[in-house]
Amino acid sequence: MKENKGMVCWMIFLILIFMGLATSAVAAEKMPYKIGANFEFTGPWAEVTKTLKMATVMEVERINAMGGVDGHPLELIFEDNGFDLGRAAVNMTKFTRDKEILAVVGPFEDNLQATTRAIAEREKITNIIICPSNPMVRALKQRWAFNIAQSDIIVSQKLVDLCLARNYKKVLVFPAVIPLAQSLADYFKRFGEEKGMKVIIAKETHKPTDIDMTPQLIKLKPTIEQEKVDAFYACTAGPPGPIVCKNMRTMGIKTPILGTHAFGFGFIIALGGEAMEGVEFGGAKPVVPDQLDENDPVRPIILDFDKRMRERYGVGIDQLAGYAHDTISLIYDALKRCQGKVTRATFRDALENTNSLKNCHGIYNYSPTDHDGLSKKDMVFIRIEGGKFKRIKFPGYE
Amino acid sequence: MPKNLPACTKPFGEGRFGGQVSEGGQTEDFMNFWTYLPQLLSSGITIGAIYALVALGFVTITRASQIINFAQGEFVMLGGVITFFLLKGLNLPYFLAALIAIMVVIMIGFLLQVSVVYPLRKASVLILIMATLGASIFLSSTSALVFGTLPKALPPFSGEQPLQIGGLTVVPQSVWVLGATFLLLIVLYLLSHRTLLGKAMEATSTDPLGADLLGISRNLMVFLAFGVSAGIGAFAGILITPIFFTSYNSGTLLGLKGFIAAVLGGWGKNSGAILGGFVLGIVESLSVAFIPSGYKDGVAFAILLLILYFRPKGILGSPFIDSRRW
């Protein structure tokens, strides 16, 4: 009995000492720069978010292994917002409360981005948003919000170039009821008609959850035949793309299919099977890491990143992994360029002054008027052949 | 690079393609609608068969105990997803994978009954609804965790090449679906009308006390019913995954549609479930010809409201509607 008590006292004493040592040890090295990540770990985007998490974690560990930003390690803090508006906003507040957090990455869902960006604007914290596809959100001229994605404007311009190269004069657009698809369709129509094409946006639409597009296609088939459209633009993202292709081939429509840059994922081909053969779209460079030009400035970065991803997780990179990589390296770059004490304000200014930073997706240039970064030159034409993404080139359009 | 973003300075919605639809986009001329009627019908019938299968799952449980299992759709999802996992992950032969998947899902059904429904057997309707909804949340999110949220596509049973029957082209898989549906219907009919077990299940549902007095264990019957319905669900899932991709969250909507089908045909009747399923599928796919396809999901629920208001018994009439619970 007594011995036990003595033991306990000793234990507690030792533990206290150790804790003291530990704290002092922590205090010795420099405080980490914290980055909040406000992602949809559950809900429809879970898979996407998994990729983002893997890539970001890997990059951060690499940077820390290299000694961090002049001694300060980077630290990521993940929060799940469960695809829910309220929870996303609350997470944002939670991050802003912690004074050491310099920036918040995400969320991924368009409808949540509007709120978090508003909060970021109010609380004066940088909010880096991956793939803001909602035109209303992306276009909000906000000081504290930065976008990492090919804006739907350049995607549409690239696709118009593809049509011109292929000499498609008349294109039928079959849009999904998601913000990305809607703005893509609008911009495609505008730029296409500037270039003298005839773009028909079908009244028929489809939901991301639709499992069978045959009825809509049946209503579109007469249009395709009467108007003799040269190409069919499946303006959608995710599973509906392959479904559309499959149903079209099943119905025996032979029109060539154009896709969005959201077609550039392995699972799309896996779902569509041979129906996907011959689909063309303008995609990002990480989709075809091995087929870039020798003199492409971003080629080494992509190959290196691809190698490390394969070593660590056994999967190659895709566009999203690329976005994650770009996010972290942008932050790293900005932190290095911060003058004096690193605060949220100085970090934001440094990030806004990012200039010709080479990254997976291309060369980033931020400026007070432009928070989008990428340009049309950072995209390539891609065709699906033999169950693989194959880069195609056209003289004059690059 | 300076950007002009006129689309974003526009007021919301206005000028999105509610407004700016071009001339050729819509085909109101019914000439060529009638020519494509068979095509619409065939796709409607395929989906209808799926709804019918899901509805059968609901009905089976209801016949044994007047419970609605809102997790029914998840059984369908799990059937497809687990088969995919076994097939692609463990490289099992197709038939074996399907069999194991069905077994696993049946086990899950048993577990669901034991862990959720049995403890709440005396609880009110509301509690049961919420508990099964919670179960469906758990199942779907867990499958997302284990198998990933990417949609899965199984290879079709026989060939990818669409058959040309007269004017219309049919995927061979839909023939499989139809055949399997009717096979299952016959089996269930025999089970519920020819065997003692089926009669016992029905007895427990219509008159629980009497069944108890006859020495039929009600809980056992509910237990078995959950297993059977889970099996049916998994079967449906395996059938549809080659045609329509199954992803972790496709269960809920399918479950609701299946329930609507069951109510439409006549609540608590196998034949009603089948009929309702086909009617719902056909009406849904035909409705697209007359209204913008965006409203397609609304159609099913509109049908639900109408049928509940004007004829809650459903088309074939229902043995359970009179009971106080409905």
Next chain:
Amino acid sequence: MTSLLIVDEITKEYDGIRALDRISLEVEKGTIKGLIGPNGAGKSTLFHLISGMEKPDSGKIYFKGKEITPLEPNEIAALGVGRTFQTVQTLGNMTVVENIMTGMHLRLKGGLISSGLWLPWIKRTEKEALKEAKEILDRLGLLGRWKSPASQLPLGKQKLLEIGRAFAMKPDLILLDEPASGLTPTEVEQLSERICQLKKDGITLVVVEHHMGMVMEIADEVVVLDHGKLIAEGPPDVVRGDSKMVEAYMKGKRLNNYR
């Protein structure tokens, strides 16, 4: 028409079986009518028809000279027909006093908004209602437990409470459906006292009862039903001697076994 309630040639069928076959009877104002008969004779069915819970296949029902056959139950209740149920249906999720005040529903005023804002007149009405309800409980001898949940009362008290709820409507006619079933003899005594009190208040009653002694004691007139047919009617003493009734109801036994 002098009679308060007139049932005229009503027939009710449940898939083929005639629960009631062209029954007609009259209830004078201020009397107690006993309604007896073996199980399945259609007594409760008759009550359901009168209170509008079910609709007759043919025939008409008049109350205060007004036809009430097509009316909804709550409308009939609004005309002044209160009733109790065979299986006691006190509102278990409320206190005893609230049960009584629920009975006063039609007599209280108060809309959605006004009662939500608890405007002065609502306050006044509620206070008066509470006072009156307590008086009623006092008469029923339940005032001691006015705050306890109704579901916690013993069966006898619950039956009393149900009668009290019906009485709180200030009706002209109360239909009592087997008020004495499952009660101890002493409780039955109390019950019959209360019923007689109600009669003194000038309320007409129709009582369905198996408990012969009680019916014969309190009823002014007795009606005997058997398999949906009215086989005897008249004052208790007359009916008691009636041979048809004896062999239909008593299965040939002597009646005084039952007294």
Next chain:
Amino acid sequence: MQTKKEFRKRDFFYLLPLWLLSLIVPDADDLYSYRSKEFKRRELYYLGAVLFLPLIWSDPHFHHLMVLAGIYTILALGLSLFLGYAGQISLGHAAFFGIGAYTTAILTTRYAFPTFLAFWASAATAATAAFLIGKPILKLKGYFLALATLGFAEIFLVIVRETQTLTGGVIGIFGIPWFSIAGFSFDTYLKQYYLTWGVLLGLFLFSKNLVRSKLGRASLAVAASEDAAKSVGIDVAQIKIKVFVMSAAFAGFAGSLFACIMSTANPEAFSLGFSTLIVMMVILGGMGNLYGPIFGSILLTYLMDILGRYQEWSLPIYGVILILLLIFFPDGIGTRVGIRLIYLIGYWAKKKKRDEGKL
């Protein structure tokens, strides 16, 4: 002898935290006791907590969380009138919430309404919609009523997605101004906190009065036994409609506040999952008890926030917790804990008396 001492010690251990709990946990016999006008001391505790907690614990995250919880509570309060008192089931209240939010969004962004007017307008719109939909639906019972309301919610979502010219379709509506009364705009979380909980307090008093009035008794009677209710002349259908419309109006208020505070309205926020969440709040808090919704919604909002840390696991854990809570507290945590509490206190008091008697 010694064992007895230990018992007393253990009781004491239990009692201190339980007494503290009793300040936040709704009273068990609120279920039954005649709903009296005068406030109890416990209610003053609640009021004090609501007023001063944010000032004492001034943490924006806490404020923001409580703002959300307050909005959900308003919605759950309305639902508990329909669910707990009238005993009907509705899985479609997210739709009324959405109607409220969209009314505010459209009125303020398109027609530059002052938010205060839009606030009332959204409640009116939601109530009207409830009246129209309720007339046919409310004759159903049990499962079918649940399914019908659910179907209504789904149809509402489809309509919102499709009528792009009005609601902006899936893109939604952005830039809704802060809630403001006479130029005073609620732009910080603290102000929003007081706004939300002020509205909640008003609606709470309103429904407290409603519940102990004629209408409340009638709806309780409908829940208990429709036959009995009819037999005393209660028009069951009318009562159901009234309560349904009332709860829809509450949902409209909540939706309007939500739109103002989130400054955006889009269809994703009003799906079936949200209806489920709200119903869970009502059930877990304890039905037929006006404190239940408050307790339940605060509980679940915090639960969701804490679960956010367990990234991928949050949703499965949530599902399990829901099921377990339903199995072990089918009549609400609040009620259950309250009853235990009272039992224990009573037991302890008795025991004390007995011991004194012995000494």
